[in-house]
Amino acid sequence: MRKPLFTLLLFAFILSFFTAFSPSALAAEEGATDYRIVISDKAGLLEEDEIEALKADMEPVLQYSNAGFFTVPEDGNAYGSAEALIKRLSWDTFGRTGQTQEDAVCFLIDMDTREIYLYSNGSARSLITVSDAVSITDNTYRYASFGDFYSCASATFRQVTRKLQSGVVFRPMMIITTVLLSLLISAFIMYLVVRATMKMRGASSADLQKAAVASVQTGTIEVIDKGSTRVYSPIRSSGGGGGGGGHSGGGGGGRFGGGGHGGGHGF
Amino acid sequence: MYKCPGCGAPLRFDPATQLMVCDHCSRQLTPTDVNLLYENLSEAETNVRPEDYQAYVYTCPNCGAKLLSTEEAAVTFCSFCGSNVALVERLDSEEAPDVVIPFKITKEQCVSAYRKKLGKALFAPSKMRKDTNVERFRGIYMPYWIYSRDADGIVTTKGTVSHRRGDYIIKENFELREPVNGSFGGVAYDASSSFSDTISDAIAPFSATSAVDFKTSYMSGFYADVSDVEAHVYSDAADNVARDYFAEKLYTSDYVMHGVSQSELREKIPISAGKRKKGYFPVWFLANRSADQKHVSYAVVNGETGKVAADIPVSFWKYLIGVLLLAVPLAFLIYFIVTNSQELSLSPDMILFASTFLSVIFLLIQNSGLTKAYLKENLFNDKGYIFRRNLTKADMKPPAGYKIRYLIKPLIAGILSAIMSFIWNPDEDLIWYFAAIVVLFLLIWSVFDMVRIHNKLAKQKLPQFEKRGGDENA
Numbered sequence: 180m181r182k183p184l185f186t187l188l189l190f191a192f193i194l195s196f197f198t199a200f201s202p203s204a205l206a207a208e209e210g211a212t213d214y215r216i217v218i219s220d221k222a223g224l225l226e227e228d229e230i231e232a233l234k235a236d237m238e239p240v241l242q243y244s245n246a247g248f249f250t251v252p253e254d255g256n257a258y259g260s261a262e263a264l265i266k267r268l269s270w271d272t273f274g275r276t277g278q279t280q281e282d283a284v285c286f287l288i289d290m291d292t293r294e295i296y297l298y299s300n301g302s303a304r305s306l307i308t309v310s311d312a313v314s315i316t317d318n319t320y321r322y323a324s325f326g327d328f329y330s331c332a333s334a335t336f337r338q339v340t341r342k343l344q345s346g347v348v349f350r351p352m353m354i355i356t357t358v359l360l361s362l363l364i365s366a367f368i369m370y371l372v373v374r375a376t377m378k379m380r381g382a383s384s385a386d387l388q389k390a391a392v393a394s395v396q397t398g399t400i401e402v403i404d405k406g407s408t409r410v411y412s413p414i415r416s417s418g419g420g421g422g423g424g425g426h427s428g429g430g431g432g433g434r435f436g437g438g439g440h441g442g443g444h445g446f
Numbered sequence: 447m448y449k450c451p452g453c454g455a456p457l458r459f460d461p462a463t464q465l466m467v468c469d470h471c472s473r474q475l476t477p478t479d480v481n482l483l484y485e486n487l488s489e490a491e492t493n494v495r496p497e498d499y500q501a502y503v504y505t506c507p508n509c510g511a512k513l514l515s516t517e518e519a520a521v522t523f524c525s526f527c528g529s530n531v532a533l534v535e536r537l538d539s540e541e542a543p544d545v546v547i548p549f550k551i552t553k554e555q556c557v558s559a560y561r562k563k564l565g566k567a568l569f570a571p572s573k574m575r576k577d578t579n580v581e582r583f584r585g586i587y588m589p590y591w592i593y594s595r596d597a598d599g600i601v602t603t604k605g606t607v608s609h610r611r612g613d614y615i616i617k618e619n620f621e622l623r624e625p626v627n628g629s630f631g632g633v634a635y636d637a638s639s640s641f642s643d644t645i646s647d648a649i650a651p652f653s654a655t656s657a658v659d660f661k662t663s664y665m666s667g668f669y670a671d672v673s674d675v676e677a678h679v680y681s682d683a684a685d686n687v688a689r690d691y692f693a694e695k696l697y698t699s700d701y702v703m704h705g706v707s708q709s710e711l712r713e714k715i716p717i718s719a720g721k722r723k724k725g726y727f728p729v730w731f732l733a734n735r736s737a738d739q740k741h742v743s744y745a746v747v748n749g750e751t752g753k754v755a756a757d758i759p760v761s762f763w764k765y766l767i768g769v770l771l772l773a774v775p776l777a778f779l780i781y782f783i784v785t786n787s788q789e790l791s792l793s794p795d796m797i798l799f800a801s802t803f804l805s806v807i808f809l810l811i812q813n814s815g816l817t818k819a820y821l822k823e824n825l826f827n828d829k830g831y832i833f834r835r836n837l838t839k840a841d842m843k844p845p846a847g848y849k850i851r852y853l854i855k856p857l858i859a860g861i862l863s864a865i866m867s868f869i870w871n872p873d874e875d876l877i878w879y880f881a882a883i884v885v886l887f888l889l890i891w892s893v894f895d896m897v898r899i900h901n902k903l904a905k906q907k908l909p910q911f912e913k914r915g916g917d918e919n920a
Binding site: 308309310311313317320348352353354355356357358359360361362363364365366367368369370372373374376377379380381382384386387388389390391392393394395396397398399400401402403404405406407408409410411412413414444445446 | 566567568569570597604610613614615616617618619620621622623624625626627628629630631632633644645647648650651652653654655686687690691692694695696698700701704755756757758760765768769770772773774776777780781784785786787792793794797873875876879882883886887889890893894896897900904
């Protein structure tokens with residue numbers, strides 16, 4: 180058993196180098212597109228020159244998708260969460276064709292809930308995964324924490340562009356935790372292998388009985404009635420209808436037709 | 447020593463043929479014939495009582511273990527402490543057992559079965575597989591007490607059946623009486639405090655039908671261990687096995703219908719002790735000394751059935767290589783799934799939340815293992831050993847601090863994870879990641895500790911059988 184298992188592990192080890200890190204970048208569509216940039220700074224976080232600089236940072240995204248940057252002031256979020264708000268903004272701004280959401284990558288700085296949120300939809304959804312969105316906002320939320328909202332937005336769209344072009348997002352902490360988690364899972368699995376293959380198991384009572392010399396003869400069982408007792412225990416009447424209806428659970432998707440996803444971070 | 451009547455060379459008992467064999471002229475005799483040839487020696491000549499037999503007693507100067515043999519030979523290593531030392535010899539008489547199960551498994555078959563067992567042990571140290579090591583298997587007859595129990599009388603049980611009639615619960619009471627007459631024989635427990643219960647249970651059972659009347663000729667080419675445990679030590683255990691058997695045979699639908707459980711029936715069976723015998727049961731025995739020379743692990747093979755039981759420690763370097771070989775593709779797989787999944791993400795708060803529960807699991811596993819390890823290290827897992835030394839529960843309790851150096855790691859990991867997940871909940875990402883890294887590191891260390899605890903369970907301290915002074919290096 181040792182040799183085949185070791186061979187299998189070695190094969191998996193070598194194979195992993197050839198299958199790891201498969202970038203999921205999509206080649207940009209050639210030619211002009213109908214994609215557009217929308218910047219809506221209702222919270223007044225950016226200066227005019229910063230808005231122009233941000234447009235330049237958002238330009239490369241147009242090869243793949245619409246790009247939107249939104250800010251809302253305190254008391255500006257009627258939906259309770261940054262995620263719900265950005266979904267609504269994306270839909271309202273870029274709309275949809277038939278049942279298909281328009282391609283969009285939208286970034287929100289919500290001064291009401293103090294959150295930043297990166298949202299992608301349409302074909303961009305397959306390129307910016309939830310994990311990517313979480314990692315990017317993890318990398319950029321600190322700028323917002325210090326009030327540098329332009330740097331926050333700029334860094335976000337630059338990382339989005341890098342992801343769209345090369346499929347890579349800078350996530351060192353996630354790599355470290357992934358490595359440690361793999362070591363932990365692997366160590367525990369190997370420990371279970373040790374326990375399974377090296378444990379000493381004792382003979383059961385059934386095994387000992389089989390090895391013995393035994394016989395038994397029995398007679399007819401005599402059942403003697405020893406009387407009975409009676410205990411008063413009335414059945415309680417049930418009040419009202421049995422069971423409750425309960426609310427129907429909210430389904431997936433959402434009011435905006437579902438489909439998009441993203442990740443956010445407080446600041 | 448039995449000599450061939452044809453050529454005078456020594457005879458030995460051959461497990462393969464179950465005959466006394468002369469390796470010089472290939473003559474074969476039954477053990478009975480050989481004993482008949484020698485029984486004419488008078489008691490006066492041998493100075494041995496009829497119920498005893500004459501034996502050479504070999505004592506290990508290192509651990510005090512004793513081995514018996516009907517033949518005089520140089521015994522150059524001890525099967526109990528594994529030390530390479532000449533055992534001290536003297537002639538004595540020993541109480542002969544009533545029956546013996548002769549060796550049926552040859553040494554070659556024993557080694558083959560052991561190698562097969564080792565083949566499944568992925569991380570066993572390489573030195574355990576070496577020929578020079580496995581050749582040290584020694585055939586030893588272990589003394590066993592063989593118990594029998596009789597069940598004779600009336601089994602009386604009380605049952606109750608309840609049912610509802612309107613607002614009343616009616617309980618009908620019954621008494622069931624069943625005559626029983628039966629016997630249960632052949633359940634055996636080892637009568638040597640040097641043979642731990644864990645190992646003897648692992649190679650059990652020996653078949654009662656294989657036992658024959660004892661003849662010293664069966665011992666030719668083998669050794670025997672000294673019996674030093676009284677029969678009453680395992681009497682309760684024999685009762686339990688017999689009760690289980692009778693209860694299974696008696697429990698019918700009548701008892702079920704009248705509300706009597708099998709465990710209730712079991713306690714009511716009238717059991718009495720039948721004839722008790724002492725026997726020699728065949729065991730191939732091997733002691734492997736640890737690298738630090740302070741511990742020993744045993745491998746035993748049932749000489750009748752070939753069942754193998756072995757303490758197999760883990761080579762930590764082999765284990766680490768196995769962990770890394772699995773961890774690398776696993777890391778790439780997790781990373782690939784998480785970064786390409788439409789919905790999944792791997793965040794530190796998820797890791798810490800799961801680690802809270804994982805820490806509890808690791809704590810429980812370690813605690814259980816450490817308790818067993820302490821008992822085994824100190825031979826407190828053998829009833830005979832406990833009896834011989836009049837040990838109490840207080841004597842066998844691990845000292846304060848024995849477990850803490852292991853349990854502290856999953857404990858800190860669990861507390862930190864719980865604080866982060868349920869109490870603190872900070873905004874700063876770096877704090878979450880830092881905590882996750884610390885917790886994961888502690889949990890990995892805990893798993894390595896669990897492997898170390900397994901190694902504790904796979905060995906025990908060098909035995910000391912009422913030894914007086916001296917060791918291998920003295």
